[in-house]
Amino acid sequence: MAVSFFKPIADASQFPKPRVPATPKFKFSALKLAKCVQGEVNDTLFTRNGRGAIGIAGTALKNTDSNVILIPAYHCPALVEPFIWLGYEIRFYPVNEDLSVDISMLERALTDDVSHCVVVRYFGFGQNNNEVIEFLHARPVKVIEDCAHSLFRFTDHFENSVNSVPQVDASICSINKILPTIDGGALYLKAPYHAQLNHISWVEEFKACAFIAGIPQALDKIKTWLKGKPETKAASMAESVENEDAHLRYFQPVDLTSASYRHTKFIFCHSDLDTIKAKRRANFAYLTQHINNPAVGQPLFSQLTDDDVPYVIPFLLTDDKHFSTLRKQGIQILRWEEVAISDCSVSQEYRSLLIQIPCHQQLTQHQLDSLVSTFNQLRA
Ligand SMILES: Cc1ncc(COP(=O)(O)O)c(C=O)c1O
Known part of the structure; x- marks a missing residue:
């Protein structure tokens, strides 16, 4: 059955500039010279965003015949849209009030034709996800773990010391939810897979570095002050371009082949x-x-x-x-x-x-x- 999303209720433009922002801002002082992430990050793919990482996982794990995926009913569209684009049949399984999964309900949803299942670590909390993953291990389904909010669980995949966490076929995270980066998703795949990711030019990389350091914004302020002109809003580097596929609001096919900014990986590796x-x-x-x-x-x-x-x-x-x-x-x-x-x-x-x-x-x-x-x- 086709997926229909509810329309947004509120519009961010109705509200004033926040005094308590949702995400942190970049500060050089928060970085460490030495690499802070333990283990080998070179096998991790650094994608433009979490939805790109989900899309690549969905591509790598796609079966040649049937692809029926279970996704928790509580989600944001950016998690679901890559699977719509990839032609998966999507079914939703319910969540409990504390966002844990009722395993008996999941078992009921897990009919013989289901080939994949997404498990979400909501808002950085484990809920009963380890138990759910263990349960799924005994079933012939591929498990995609969504750590968009759980960067610290995601890093377990390449931190040598941790081996008590259950293994999954793919795990993704969304770097700019936790760290002050403009973009960034990351993907771990259990089985080797070659994804060709394109980096932007060094000129664009340099502009983005200047942006997170606040340089164009500061220059704008100075210009306004000198000329007495209204401030021209610095274009957000994170702003998305018009979506090529109008029925998808968040995912763009180009996300599947776009690497994150190079400095996003640097911030990931050098954040304390x-x-x-x-x-x-x-x-x-x-x-x-x-x-x-x-x-x-x-x-x-x-x-x-x-x-x-x-x-x-x-x-x-x-x-x-x-x-x-x-x-x-x-x-x-x-x-x-x-x-x-x-x-x-x-x-x-x-x-x-x-x-x-x-x-x-x-x-x-x-x-x-x-x-x-x-x-x-x-x-x-
Ligand atoms: C649970 C979950 N998964 C995936 C995504 C997609 O991440 P990104 O915004 O980096 O594409 C989000 C983003 O809102 C999310 O909340």
Whole structure:
């Protein structure tokens, strides 16, 4: 059956520039000279984005005859669209309220014709994914692990020390969700596969480096100040070009053959992942302890396991009106509004009620406190 996505509910242009941004900004001081990622990254493909990595995984693992894939019903379209483009038959399996998977429901969805299954590590939390992957190992399906939000689990694939994690056929991550890069996806494939990825020219690479260092933005400000002209907005290097395939909103076929910026790989390898991990966990603890307004909502998880490193704090609102109130107050919360229509009532409800609160490594104490007071002052 063809997949239909819900339309977006809110439009980012309705909201002011955030004072608490969803993602961190680039800082030279956050990089280390020595390589921080352990193990061999050369077997990892650095793609333009996570959806490109998913598309390459889908290409590498495609069967010559039938391709029926199970995808969790709670998702963003960027996860589903590459499989639509590749001609997979897509079926959705339900998620529980805590975003774990009910294995008996998954077993029911796993009919004989299913050839692939996607497992998502939502927002950096493990849920019962290891158990789900173990369950799938005993079945004739190829497992694609979506670590778009779980860079720290993704790195387990090439960190020699870790071998207690269950193996999958492919694993992807989205680098710019956690690190301050313009672009970046990464792909691990269990079986060798050659994907030809094209790098952009060195001139474009240099422009992008200048962009993340804030040089064109600073020059723009100086020009405006000198000429008294309105500021010309620096074009976002991350802005996507018009999609070649109009029915897909996020995935572009060119993503399948595009390498990330070269400096994205450098930032990936030289970021102090231990410090980032500790900060994100500490911010999670601070925010979940201090946000206390049950009339407005509750965090989906109140505790972290030793392996959880939050990308954001999933928070369940009592009423979706709070989303726009929070955005209007400059808190850049996100929400997956465009899930596909399915039988999963949790996913359909979470499309408006489950918000993502930033907890990234660069939030200052002032921003954390302002986040807390904004939430605590909301009225039901
Ligand atoms: C769970 C999940 N998978 C995959 C993707 C795609 O990642 P990217 O935006 O890097 O293409 C996203 C992005 O929103 C995501 O949230």
